[in-house]
Amino acid sequence: xxxxxxxxxxxIAIFPMGQFENTFSKATLDTQMNSEQQSIFYNALxxxxxEHPIYLEAQTSLEQTKASLDITKSNNKPHVFFQSNIRNSxxxxxxxxxxxxxxxxxxxxxxxxxxxIQQALFDRTIMEEIEKQEYIFKGDFxxxxxxxxxxxxxxxxxxxxxxxxxxISDLIEISVQSHSQILNRIEMRVESGRAAQAEMxxxxxxFAEAQAKKIAMDLKLKSSRxxxxxxxxxxxxxxxxININQKDLLIRKNLLNSELExxxxxxxxxxxxxASKTNLxxxxxxxxxxxxxxxxxxxxxxxxxxxxxLYAGINVNVDIYSGGKKSAMVRLAKEQLKSSKFKxxxxxKNLTASSESNFVEIINxxxxxxxxxxxxxxxxxSREMLRLQFESSNVSLLELLQAERDYxxxxxxxxxxxxxxxxxxxxxxFLTSRINKYFEENIQIDNGVKIE
Numbered sequence: 001x002x003x004x005x006x007x008x009x010x011x012i013a014i015f016p017m018g019q020f021e022n023t024f025s026k027a028t029l030d031t032q033m034n035s036e037q038q039s040i041f042y043n044a045l046x047x048x049x050x051e052h053p054i055y056l057e058a059q060t061s062l063e064q065t066k067a068s069l070d071i072t073k074s075n076n077k078p079h080v081f082f083q084s085n086i087r088n089s090x091x092x093x094x095x096x097x098x099x100x101x102x103x104x105x106x107x108x109x110x111x112x113x114x115x116x117i118q119q120a121l122f123d124r125t126i127m128e129e130i131e132k133q134e135y136i137f138k139g140d141f142x143x144x145x146x147x148x149x150x151x152x153x154x155x156x157x158x159x160x161x162x163x164x165x166x167x168i169s170d171l172i173e174i175s176v177q178s179h180s181q182i183l184n185r186i187e188m189r190v191e192s193g194r195a196a197q198a199e200m201x202x203x204x205x206x207f208a209e210a211q212a213k214k215i216a217m218d219l220k221l222k223s224s225r226x227x228x229x230x231x232x233x234x235x236x237x238x239x240x241x242i243n244i245n246q247k248d249l250l251i252r253k254n255l256l257n258s259e260l261e262x263x264x265x266x267x268x269x270x271x272x273x274x275a276s277k278t279n280l281x282x283x284x285x286x287x288x289x290x291x292x293x294x295x296x297x298x299x300x301x302x303x304x305x306x307x308x309x310l311y312a313g314i315n316v317n318v319d320i321y322s323g324g325k326k327s328a329m330v331r332l333a334k335e336q337l338k339s340s341k342f343k344x345x346x347x348x349k350n351l352t353a354s355s356e357s358n359f360v361e362i363i364n365x366x367x368x369x370x371x372x373x374x375x376x377x378x379x380x381x382s383r384e385m386l387r388l389q390f391e392s393s394n395v396s397l398l399e400l401l402q403a404e405r406d407y408x409x410x411x412x413x414x415x416x417x418x419x420x421x422x423x424x425x426x427x428x429x430f431l432t433s434r435i436n437k438y439f440e441e442n443i444q445i446d447n448g449v450k451i452e
Contacts, residue, residue, distance in 0.1 A: 031167055031415070033240045041242060042443045044235035045155050049436075052231070054151050058144040065140040069133040075126045081116040110301050117295040121314070124285035132278040139271035145433070146264035151231075152439065153430040157423055158228045159238040164419040165221035166239050168412050172214045175408040179207045179401065186397045199398055206401045210408075241418065244425040248438055249362060259432040260355055269344040276340040280333040286326050290317045355431050361424040369421060372414040379403070379410040 033041065049055055120126055186203045190196070225237045250256040260266070296311040319326070383403040429435040 031163075031241055031418070032243050033238075037240065038242055039443060041159065041235070041238065042439050044232060045152065045159075045439055046436075046443065048155060048232040048235065049148060049152055051234075052151055055148055058147045062137075062140050062144045065133075065137045069130075069137050072126075072130050072133045076120060076123075076130065078117055078119045081114075081118070083114040083116065085112045086110075112298065112300050114296060114298045119293045120290070121293050122289070122291040124288050125282060125290070128278055128282035128285050132275050132282060135271045135275035135278060139268045139275065142264045142268035142271065145436075146268065149264060149430055149433055149435050152435050153426060155231050156242070156426045156435070156439075158224060158231060160241060160419050160422050160426070162221070162224040162228050163238040163241050164415050165217060165224055166237075168415050169214065169217045169221050171408060171411050171415075172210065172217055175404055176207075176210045176214055178404050179210045182397050182400050182404070183207045189397070202398060203401060206405060210405075213408075241422055244422060244429075245438075245442065248434070249425055249428060250359075250432065251363060253359065256355060256359055256428075256432070259434070260351060262433050263351060263431060264433045266344070266347060266351060269340070269347050273337070273340045273344060276333070276337040280330070280337055283326070283329040283333040286319065286329065291315070292317075351431065355428075358424055358427050358431060361421070362428060365421040365424065368417055369414075372410070372417045376407075376410040376414040379407045383407045 183203045183206075186199055190200045228235075228237045250259060292315045294311070294313050294315055296313075297308060298311075299306070299308045301307065383400075383406070386400055386403045426435065429438050
């Protein structure tokens with residue numbers, strides 16, 4: 001037995017507990033990207049956004065709206081038509097036999113042509129339709145910007161998630177190693193008769209718990225990495241957090257409310273209201289007359305004499321009765337206008353609620369990180385204290401296991417809360433529609449380019 005105890009003491013001396021201490025501590029210190037890493041990620045993010053199908057589809061949709069606007073504007077420009085009639089006579093009969101020779105040749109094969117020029121002089125429906133399409137185009141532009149902002153936000157958030165899970169996974173990996181070492185020591189104590197078998201059972205349970213935590217975190221990491229690669233296929237998954245410049249965050253309520261007015265989805269709603277108002281005027285304009293100018297030149301029988309007519313005229317069209325269609329269109333336009341205003345009110349309420357919640361998170365982020373950071377530091381100090389005491393006194397190995405467990409839980413909570421704080425900062429940039437501008441400008445800043 002004495003020989004066995006000496007062997008155990010020798011093993012403990014050769015493999016001290018402090019071996020894992022420095023590695024474990026260093027793993028938690030470096031969680032932020034440096035300037036170069038951040039600039040590389042920002043460049044990759046902007047490039048990935050512009051190559052993503054969501055961005056390309058939004059761009060194509062905007063081009064379609066622009067084409068529709070150009071089509072509508074064309075109705076207010078002169079239209080030139082050419083008409084031609086070609087006739088072949090199948091049968092001819094003349095009362096006067098003397099005219100059969102002179103007339104039959106001319107009428108048997110005949111080609112007539114006309115050139116017609118039309119220009120709208122007064123047509124409120126055209127003007128209102130053009131104005132309506134212009135508002136729709138502006139609304140679609142803001143919708144496209146919103147889609148791009150949402151895509152940028154999604155990419156930034158998946159970077160934060162991937163980094164958090166990677167950091168925590170690395171911490172748990174070291175914790176599993178530490179659990180394994182303590183478990184081996186407890187096993188030696190049990191075999192030497194210096195500890196009860198119950199300690200061994202509890203130690204194995206703690207070790208299995210640490211392994212299960214590692215597996216669960218690795219699953220989250222794999223899932224977030226898969227999503228990251230799907231969004232940004234040409235970039236390496238994030239391993240550290242990005243750092244949002246604090247000067248770009250709004251910590252005054254009045255400034256935040258002012259910036260919310262630039263939210264793309266709100267600007268789109270305002271353009272929809274303008275389009276609905278114009279649509280109402282368009283429906284009312286159907287009661288007004290339409291005045292068109294027409295210039296027409298007709299040439300008869302290209303193969304014969306140069307006979308032609310030239311006409312100029314003014315056409316006035318007034319729709320007197322359409323079976324109640326006009327009044328129904330006016331009612332429909334009024335209800336559509338009401339609906340667009342209600343949708344804007346709903347949007348403002350939702351946007352205000354989201355910004356209020358996000359504002360509170362940002363204001364309290366410093367205290368939040370301090371609380372969890374202090375807890376993490378306290379558990380780290382406690383763990384190190386127990387390690388030192390173990391070398392000089394008879395500290396229970398189960399206490400060391402508990403210290404490891406408390407330490408990794410506090411570290412995980414600290415990292416997850418840091419992730420939530422950075423996510424709330426990104427969300428504020430999104431709510432105020434500054435997220436794309438922020439990343440583009442900070443790429444230039446990191447590359448040493450001065451922003452005017």
